[in-house]
Amino acid sequence: MKAQLPRSLGIMNLERGPTPPKPRLxxxxxxxxxxxxxxxxxxxxxxxxxxxRGDAALEPACVAAAKRLVERGAVAISANCGFFIRHQAAVAAAVTVPVVLSSLLLLPTLLRQFPRSSKLAILTADSTNLGEDLLEIEKPDDRARIVIGGIEGGALWRNEMRRPPVPTTSAEIEEDVRACILRLRAAHPDITAILFECTGFPAVAAEMRSLTGLPIYDVNTLCRMAFTSAA
Incomplete structure (x- = not known):
């Protein structure tokens, strides 16, 4: 009899090199x-x-990784970079479990949780590559409520863009994210919630909630929902 595989959250991971950075809490x-x-x-x-940057040639590898995860017992699939959302449709079509490759999938729901007079801030690793096609917000009134800030050029961005990547300290991530949030709130005092696109940001989510007093959502929020809802 074939052993029963444990129900797991499957994560499509980035290439990390021979000695990947140790994941922080x-x-x-x-x-x-x-x-x-x-x-x-x-x-x-x-x-x-x-x-x-959106290398389309990665799509077959994304689908293959997702299928391997399902074979190993994944009941839901996510990804260790919010920019994998470009492959959301292809991966979802290739497997029979819930697929949530990016926290950006939360956008339509979050916009409806708060007053229409308020704004939602997206914090991303690289705002220069976060185009309108990744937001998929059709209504102009909804799009006007979204403000975007990136940490491109910061320590985390520089380290992750290397091959292989090198570790970034929690203090460095917090500095990058804090500075970005403060810039956005100075320009948009009507921000009432924050969405982290980058999967590296949840490590400092508690500190940023304390700093801002605002709700902060991230990929972990979405993963918990997908896993607990899976059959």
Missing amino acids: GNMLNPATFDFPVIEETVEGGWADAVV
């Missing part, structure tokens, strides 16, 4: 982040710089 690959099992499969060729 809050990172989706740290076993202590979730109260359910997590498994991962590397997307072949999926270096962060290629995923962020």
